[in-house]
Amino acid sequence: MYEWQLNDLYPSFEDTTFLNDVESLDKLLEEFEQITFEDSIENIKAIIELREKQYVLFRKLSSFVSLNLATKATDSESTNYQNVLANKFNQFAKINAQIDRFLGETQIDISQDKDLAEYTFYFSELKNEAKHLLSDEAEEVISKLNRSAGSGWSALTSYLTSTAEAEFRGESKTLSQLRNLAYSEDSQVRKEAFETELAMYDGIKDSIAFSLNNIKSQVIDISSMRGFDSPLEATLDQSRMSRQTLEALMEAIKTNLPVFRKYLTHKASLLGHENGLPFYDLFAPMGETSKTFTVEESKAYLIEKFQTFAPDLAEMTEAFYDKNYMDFYPRKGKRGGAFCSNLPFIKQSRIMLNYGESLSDILTIAHELGHAYHGTKIHSHKPLNWSYSMPVAETASTFNEAIIMNYLIQESKSDAEKVAVIEQYLQDVTQIIVDIYSRYLFESAVFEKRQNSFMFAEELAEMMTNAQLEAYGEGLDKDYLHPYMWVNKTHYYSAGLSFYNFPYAFGGLFSRGLYEIYQDQPDGFAEKYGQMLNKTTVASVEDVAKTMDIDVTSVDFWQSTLDGVARYVEQFIELTSK
Numbered sequence: 114m115y116e117w118q119l120n121d122l123y124p125s126f127e128d129t130t131f132l133n134d135v136e137s138l139d140k141l142l143e144e145f146e147q148i149t150f151e152d153s154i155e156n157i158k159a160i161i162e163l164r165e166k167q168y169v170l171f172r173k174l175s176s177f178v179s180l181n182l183a184t185k186a187t188d189s190e191s192t193n194y195q196n197v198l199a200n201k202f203n204q205f206a207k208i209n210a211q212i213d214r215f216l217g218e219t220q221i222d223i224s225q226d227k228d229l230a231e232y233t234f235y236f237s238e239l240k241n242e243a244k245h246l247l248s249d250e251a252e253e254v255i256s257k258l259n260r261s262a263g264s265g266w267s268a269l270t271s272y273l274t275s276t277a278e279a280e281f282r283g284e285s286k287t288l289s290q291l292r293n294l295a296y297s298e299d300s301q302v303r304k305e306a307f308e309t310e311l312a313m314y315d316g317i318k319d320s321i322a323f324s325l326n327n328i329k330s331q332v333i334d335i336s337s338m339r340g341f342d343s344p345l346e347a348t349l350d351q352s353r354m355s356r357q358t359l360e361a362l363m364e365a366i367k368t369n370l371p372v373f374r375k376y377l378t379h380k381a382s383l384l385g386h387e388n389g390l391p392f393y394d395l396f397a398p399m400g401e402t403s404k405t406f407t408v409e410e411s412k413a414y415l416i417e418k419f420q421t422f423a424p425d426l427a428e429m430t431e432a433f434y435d436k437n438y439m440d441f442y443p444r445k446g447k448r449g450g451a452f453c454s455n456l457p458f459i460k461q462s463r464i465m466l467n468y469g470e471s472l473s474d475i476l477t478i479a480h481e482l483g484h485a486y487h488g489t490k491i492h493s494h495k496p497l498n499w500s501y502s503m504p505v506a507e508t509a510s511t512f513n514e515a516i517i518m519n520y521l522i523q524e525s526k527s528d529a530e531k532v533a534v535i536e537q538y539l540q541d542v543t544q545i546i547v548d549i550y551s552r553y554l555f556e557s558a559v560f561e562k563r564q565n566s567f568m569f570a571e572e573l574a575e576m577m578t579n580a581q582l583e584a585y586g587e588g589l590d591k592d593y594l595h596p597y598m599w600v601n602k603t604h605y606y607s608a609g610l611s612f613y614n615f616p617y618a619f620g621g622l623f624s625r626g627l628y629e630i631y632q633d634q635p636d637g638f639a640e641k642y643g644q645m646l647n648k649t650t651v652a653s654v655e656d657v658a659k660t661m662d663i664d665v666t667s668v669d670f671w672q673s674t675l676d677g678v679a680r681y682v683e684q685f686i687e688l689t690s691k
Contacts, residue, residue: 183440246351273317290443300397303393
């Protein structure tokens with residue numbers, strides 16, 4: 114029961130349905146090749162129906178493959194079909210580019226047809242994307258070469274980090290298992306695990322440095338070819354987010370860095386450190402709490418708490434446990450971290466965890482269940498309206514965390530227990546604000562440097578620590594930084610998704626702002642919140658926020674949410690100074 118089931122996708126790679134679906138891609142390609150580009154409602158509707166069929170089929174097949182690889186990195190069958198699907202998808206590259214151009218340039222009023230009218234936002238995005246399309250032949254080449262370029266480098270990184278092992282106190286540990294020890298109550302265990310983790314990177318850092326350089330080089334080249342000023346501009350366009358919003362967010366973050374440094378230096382002093390907090394003690398538990406959660410206990414707790422907010426969230430949570438939609442514990446060959454994969458074509462999702470039964474881990478489950486809940490709110494859309502942008506992707510997940518964290522604080526039976534819970538909250542928010550800011554600085558520097566030079570592992574390590582020093586300041590001990598966070602974080606290794614860092618800060622603060630609204634005005638909030646999540650796939654970030662009467666282009670909004678964090682910092686300091 115602790116490993117997920119994927120039977121609702123396909124029972125196996127040998128299953129007749131899976132094999133037939135793979136084979137049907139060839140027949141679908143033949144249908145695509147018969148498309149004519151007549152600018153009429155009937156023809157556009159036929160093209161959209163074919164594209165829906167293509168999208169659902171590819172997404173279902175690729176989800177089955179990628180979910181298998183997530184827990185079995187060395188599985189040869191999964192790897193083989195990953196390549197098979199990449200080849201087949203590439204065969205659609207040229208015709209897809211032609212369709213994008215045609216739909217982006219159509220002069221037909223699609224509001225004449227009720228089905229097409231639901232794709233109004235989709236068509237507006239295609240019109241914008243048409244400005245950045247290359248020739249059909251160039252689009253085809255980019256798609257085909259990506260398989261052995263960006264995607265290949267990404268696969269290499271995932272394989273190396275998933276299979277790396279090191280001996281720790283007489284036992285073989287994976288990278289995920291070592292990372293989990295950062296939450297140990299034993300300070301010596303935390304330090305030794307950190308040192309073992311850093312040593313582990315020696316065997317893989319050079320290969321992964323090549324991955325990072327080549328992926329970023331590809332992004333720079335393609336962004337430039339498409340007419341974007343920078344990869345960041347391309348990312349903002351992809352994120353449906355204005356630069357004004359990003360600048361407002363970053364200004365608020367930079368202004369409030371001293372708040373986080375105050376928390377970190379105070380925590381350092383409590384742990385006996387005089388020069389800031391060593392990286393290995395960032396997640397050191399504080400206070401005293403007996404709260405740990407077995408899988409069964411986490412189920413009961415989350416269902417009870419989510420019920421108070423939205424019954425459909427509680428029902429969904431119960432289904433995830435009962436129907437084995439989650440994969441809980443670390444094991445060899447399983448990738449690190451946690452994620453949720455929405456599967457709207459079967460109205461489900463899957464969650465992968467590396468569960469350690471700690472306070473942090475139950476918040477991680479809540480976080481990923483938020484992604485799944487978000488998924489339930491977009492099922493009603495047509496297939497080509499299923500995708501939401503990066504910034505809003507972290508909204509429901511972090512909102513779920515806020516629900517659970519609030520209960521954990523309320524239920525604290527002593528000051529020591531309250532300290533433990535508040536400090537856990539501060540750990541999490543420090544990650545999505547300060548550490549995310551360091552990753553944003555690092556990725557910005559990498560893109561800048563990669564335009565003219567290659568960065569070997571040693572230089573990347575120095576750039577990483579420089580970014581950490583700029584973000585954390587005196588909050589971290591400069592002699593105990595983490596020079597290889599660029600190896601550990603998989604977000605850097607996608608040719609199609611850059612700067613997957615600021616969306617965490619956006620989602621984290623946006624959701625906390627939403628939670629404050631919920632606390633002030635609970636009546637009718639859950640329904641309005643659900644409607645907002647539904648809109649995330651068919652509106653810009655700014656327009657989504659407006660549905661909740663929030664202006665994300667204003668520094669004032671972000672500052673108001675960070676003021677709440679500052680209050681928790683003061684409460685933590687007060688409770689631990691008695």
